[in-house]
Amino acid sequence: MTTTDKTSQITGNLSEHEKYFTEHVGLNTSFDLGIRKLSILNYQVNMYFLNGLCDTNYITEILKKLTDISDNEVEHVKFKEILENRIVNQSVSKIKTLDESVDQLLSGLIIFFIEGVDYGLVVDVRSYPGRQPQEPDTEKIVRGARDGFVENIIVNTGLIRRRIRDERLRYEMLKVGERSKTDVCVAYIKDVADPGLIKLIKKELDEIEIDGITMADKTIEEFLVKQGYNPYPLVRYTERADVAANHLLEGHVLILVDTSPSVIITPTTMFHHVQHAEEYRQAPAVGTFLRWVRFLGIVASIFLLPLWFLFVQEPSLLPKEISFIGPNEEKNIPIVVQIFLADFGIEFLRMAAIHTPTSLSTAMGLIAAALIGQIAIDVGLFVPEVILYVAVAAIGTFATPSYELSVANKIARLLLLILVALFQLEGFVIGSTIFVLLLANIRSLNTPYLWPFLPFNAKALWQIIVRTSVPGAKLRPSIVHPQNIKKQPK
Numbered sequence: 133m134t135t136t137d138k139t140s141q142i143t144g145n146l147s148e149h150e151k152y153f154t155e156h157v158g159l160n161t162s163f164d165l166g167i168r169k170l171s172i173l174n175y176q177v178n179m180y181f182l183n184g185l186c187d188t189n190y191i192t193e194i195l196k197k198l199t200d201i202s203d204n205e206v207e208h209v210k211f212k213e214i215l216e217n218r219i220v221n222q223s224v225s226k227i228k229t230l231d232e233s234v235d236q237l238l239s240g241l242i243i244f245f246i247e248g249v250d251y252g253l254v255v256d257v258r259s260y261p262g263r264q265p266q267e268p269d270t271e272k273i274v275r276g277a278r279d280g281f282v283e284n285i286i287v288n289t290g291l292i293r294r295r296i297r298d299e300r301l302r303y304e305m306l307k308v309g310e311r312s313k314t315d316v317c318v319a320y321i322k323d324v325a326d327p328g329l330i331k332l333i334k335k336e337l338d339e340i341e342i343d344g345i346t347m348a349d350k351t352i353e354e355f356l357v358k359q360g361y362n363p364y365p366l367v368r369y370t371e372r373a374d375v376a377a378n379h380l381l382e383g384h385v386l387i388l389v390d391t392s393p394s395v396i397i398t399p400t401t402m403f404h405h406v407q408h409a410e411e412y413r414q415a416p417a418v419g420t421f422l423r424w425v426r427f428l429g430i431v432a433s434i435f436l437l438p439l440w441f442l443f444v445q446e447p448s449l450l451p452k453e454i455s456f457i458g459p460n461e462e463k464n465i466p467i468v469v470q471i472f473l474a475d476f477g478i479e480f481l482r483m484a485a486i487h488t489p490t491s492l493s494t495a496m497g498l499i500a501a502a503l504i505g506q507i508a509i510d511v512g513l514f515v516p517e518v519i520l521y522v523a524v525a526a527i528g529t530f531a532t533p534s535y536e537l538s539v540a541n542k543i544a545r546l547l548l549l550i551l552v553a554l555f556q557l558e559g560f561v562i563g564s565t566i567f568v569l570l571l572a573n574i575r576s577l578n579t580p581y582l583w584p585f586l587p588f589n590a591k592a593l594w595q596i597i598v599r600t601s602v603p604g605a606k607l608r609p610s611i612v613h614p615q616n617i618k619k620q621p622k
Contacts, residue, residue: 140230144248146178152230153180157237165237172201173211176247180233185240187259194219194242194255212249219244223256235313260284265291268371268393270535273410280371285315285390291373292319296380300324306337308352312344315390316352324383326613329577333385333398348392356387356398357576363543365536366576368397368404375409383614399579399612402571403596405534406430411599419599426531433528434541435564437471438548440521442560449557459515468553470514474522475546477504583611 142149150167153159159167164183169176177198181191197218205214216224227233233243233252240258265287268280281288289303300322307313316337320330336356345351349369353359357366370376376386376395387396397404406426411419443450444458444467459467508514525545532538544567551559574581584592592609594600608614 142228142230142233142245142250142252144246144250146176146245146247149230149245150178153234156230157234168195170195170198172198172215173205175211177215178245180237180243180245182237182240185260186242186257190221190257190259191242194221194257212246215244215246216253219253219255221255221257225254226251227254235307238313239315258286260286262287265373271370271372271375271409271533273408273413276409276413277372277374279373281373281376281393281395283391283393285317285388288373288388288393288395289317289319292377292380292386295373295377296321301380304334306334308337308340309342309344312346314345314348317388319380319386319388321380321383324381324608324614324616325385326383326615329385329399329613332577333387337387345389349387349389349394349396352387352389353396356396362574363540364402364571364574364581365405365534365540366400366574366581368400368534369394369536370397371395372409378412381608381619383608383612399577401576401579401583401611402537402581403584405537406532408533416599416601423597423599426533429528429531430541431528433525433532433538434545434548434567436528437475437521437525437545438552438560438563440517441467441471441549442552442557445552445556457517459517463512463515465513467515467518468549470518471522471549472546474514474518475525475542478522478526479542579611 140152150159153165153167154161157165159165159180166181166183168179168181170179171177179191179195197220198215201214201218227236227243228251233254236254237243240260242255242257244253244255246253260283262282262284265279265282267278271280279291281291293301298321302318302320302322304318306316306318308316318330318333318337333356337352340352340355342351342355353367359366370379371393376397379397380386384400385398387398389396407423408426411422413419414422440457447455447458450457463470465473509516509519529538529542532541548560548563548567551563553559555562568582572580572582572586580587583589584596589610591607592611595605603620606620607617608619610617
């Protein structure tokens with residue numbers, strides 16, 4: 133931000149203020165910046181506004197009230213108080229510097245400068261363009277709320293506040309980015325969340341030095357957890373307001389970034405990324421069944437292909453009862469190459485589906501399945517079993533609730549395949565061991581990534597394996613170090 137000095141102080145000299153806005157903000161150059169000059173009770177009043185981020189109806193109503201002052205008031209001595217009282221808006225505040233007024237103006241607020249008055253009045257009439265809350269595509273459920281986060285941070289905080297009407301819910305707003313000055317909100321429940329975690333997160337956010345965070349929450353994440361080239365996600369994203377509210381009640385701290393429909397949940401472990409809201413919208417038994425099926429899919433997405441390829445290379449490892457596993461015919465292309473080609477082919481299709489219009493995506497899927505897959509087998513490019521196991525692994529990838537975790541698991545699977553191709557059984561055993569050890573070594577904001585498996589916590593692990601009923605879950609997870617460990621008051 134621009135350093136504050138005497139030249140940026142508001143002095144009440146309107147011509148100097150206008151010159152400052154012309155030189156620093158582009159007034160009279162940028163079409164969306166405007167100024168409205170008024171004369172009220174022989175005082176000059178200048179109003180600065182930004183088209184596109186302001187609600188014109190609010191501004192018009194305020195101007196009507198202000199122009200009525202000249203017709204209905206004769207008191208000149210108390211003009212400042214009269215003008216401030218006539219601004220019909222719930223959010224009116226005073227500012228002392230032009231630097232601050234520029235920041236507020238570019239955020240969509242309007243600024244009033246009064247002749248001879250050494251402060252300005254800021255009025256919040258923001259109306260950001262955006263969509264209405266709707267169910268997020270990545271976290272759909274059969275039953276439950278359909279309102280998801282949008283790109284407006286005010287709407288998002290309102291969706292959470294609607295679910296947690298607690299006077300101890302705190303929203304602390306910060307600005308990040310020298311040029312973008314993006315609003316970033318730290319949300320927590322005062323008597324539940326760990327004060328040390330809150331302090332750490334705010335400290336990390338304050339120390340961010342960057343021009344702008346146009347990629348919003350992802351940029352914040354990279355500064356916050358310093359992930360480097362570790363593919364595994366260290367924070368959890370959600371676009372569901374009910375999921376965010378539930379984590380607040382557990383003692384987590386949320387980070388909301390303006391222009392992003394996702395909310396960052398901290399701290400998180402690997403097991404936070406494998407849970408889904410659908411499990412909590414069904415009966416505990418059904419939720420447990422869904423969770424086990426999902427776990428099975430996640431494990432299959434990592435280990436199924438390397439294990440099958442190991443059996444192909446060393447058939448003697450197979451019990452007689454399942455000795456039929458493995459290709460029945462030889463092809464000119466090695467099996468491991470076939471696996472990689474098929475795996476990358478599915479990745480190509482996933483990328484193509486993202487960039488393909490919805491009306492054409494079904495046709496693209498039919499082409500991929502009926503033409504490419506079948507013809508590739510017929511011409512001898514793939515053996516049928518490769519297609520089968522690659523497809524099962526891909527389904528497990530898509531069954532993973534966290535998109536970031538699913539991609540990281542795919543990278544781990546490909547690396548494990550390479551080790552099996554090079555060292556057979558030893559490669560599989562050593563690779564799997566290194567994989568678990570690397571995960572155990574990861575820490576997200578001082579939180580062990582594999583908790584409650586490592587370090588072991590039997591009660592917490594039971595709640596991950598089994599979806600317990602809400603009345604039975606009386607304690608908050610200890611990993612977030614909550615101030616109040618009990619969920620339900622006496």
